[in-house]
Amino acid sequence: MTNRQPPRARLTGAAGLFFDFDGTLAGIQEDPETVTPVSGVIPALTALAQRAKVVGIVSARPLSFLAEHFDEVPGLRLSGLYGLESSIAGERFTDPEAAGWEPAIREARERAQEELPGDVRIEDKRLALAIHYRSAPELRSGIEDWVSATAAATGLDVRIGRMVVELVPPVRRDKGSVVRSWCEGLDTAWYFGDDIGDRAAFEALAERQHDNPGFTAVRVAIVNSESEHGLAEQADVVLDAPSAVVGYIEDLLDVSRQG
Numbered sequence: 001m002t003n004r005q006p007p008r009a010r011l012t013g014a015a016g017l018f019f020d021f022d023g024t025l026a027g028i029q030e031d032p033e034t035v036t037p038v039s040g041v042i043p044a045l046t047a048l049a050q051r052a053k054v055v056g057i058v059s060a061r062p063l064s065f066l067a068e069h070f071d072e073v074p075g076l077r078l079s080g081l082y083g084l085e086s087s088i089a090g091e092r093f094t095d096p097e098a099a100g101w102e103p104a105i106r107e108a109r110e111r112a113q114e115e116l117p118g119d120v121r122i123e124d125k126r127l128a129l130a131i132h133y134r135s136a137p138e139l140r141s142g143i144e145d146w147v148s149a150t151a152a153a154t155g156l157d158v159r160i161g162r163m164v165v166e167l168v169p170p171v172r173r174d175k176g177s178v179v180r181s182w183c184e185g186l187d188t189a190w191y192f193g194d195d196i197g198d199r200a201a202f203e204a205l206a207e208r209q210h211d212n213p214g215f216t217a218v219r220v221a222i223v224n225s226e227s228e229h230g231l232a233e234q235a236d237v238v239l240d241a242p243s244a245v246v247g248y249i250e251d252l253l254d255v256s257r258q259g
């Protein structure tokens with residue numbers, strides 16, 4: 001059991017709460033297409049969005065996937081593909097520099113379909129290509145070599161995740177840039193994450209706290225048997241499952257209602 005007591009931070013002043021999706025609001029499964037938020041996430045986020053100044057999802061999933069699962073939460077911000085896409089108050093944005101890399105992603109997908117073994121799962125996210133080896137972990141180093149070679153041939157960048165390697169446009173955006181911009185005007189912000197890509201968001205919160213002594217950052221790591229990237233060591237709170245994130249939000253709302 002890795003849960004710790006939540007800190008005594010409350011939803012006072014201008015508060016923001018930002019959540020990664022896979023492994024944080026949803027359990028990990030073999031097929032990414034069938035993943036849904038765990039029970040209680042939608043009502044918890046709905047209540048939070050009524051109470052906090054900014055609530056958002058900061059994910060590597062495409063915006064279309066996030067919209068399908070979260071459109072019913074009023075006021076929720078969505079950021080997809082590590083900040084390349086977003087939707088805020090009904091306004092959709094796609095990074096124009098990244099958009100030019102769609103043909104390179106398509107080329108990489110065609111190469112993957114021809115060259116990679118059938119037990120590797122290829123997830124085409126239009127502006128990113130994820131190669132999953134969860135169903136064949138022994139293929140990891142071969143896939144990493146293939147991804148490096150394809151990145152060199154296409155000009156794309158490489159990102160590593162949980163049993164996944166991705167080809168992405170070489171654009172300077174990450175979850176840290178999203179959190180940095182969403183923290184503007186906030187007094188307190190929480191970030192909940194479980195994976196390597198969430199480190200940049202933790203760092204953005206730490207930087208903001210360092211530069212603004214009046215700002216409170218709460219970094220929440222969701223750890224699991226696959227965690228190996230030091231996120232828990234940087235965290236203020238450690239939880240052990242997406243269901244514990246729902247419990248944490250409910251506690252936070254309760255404590256904040258009590259004033």
Ligand SMILES: O=P(O)(O)OC[C@H]1O[C@H](O[C@H]2O[C@H](CO)[C@@H](O)[C@H](O)[C@H]2O)[C@H](O)[C@@H](O)[C@@H]1O
Pocket residue numbers: 020021022023027028029030031032035058059060061123130132134161162163164166195197
């Ligand atoms: O930023 P996130 O919302 O956490 O997205 C990160 C990646 O999540 C998905 O892959 C992960 O979850 C899959 C489903 O449980 C799992 O099979 C895989 O091993 C995990 O890496 C998603 O499919 C990727 O596109 C995201 O980059």
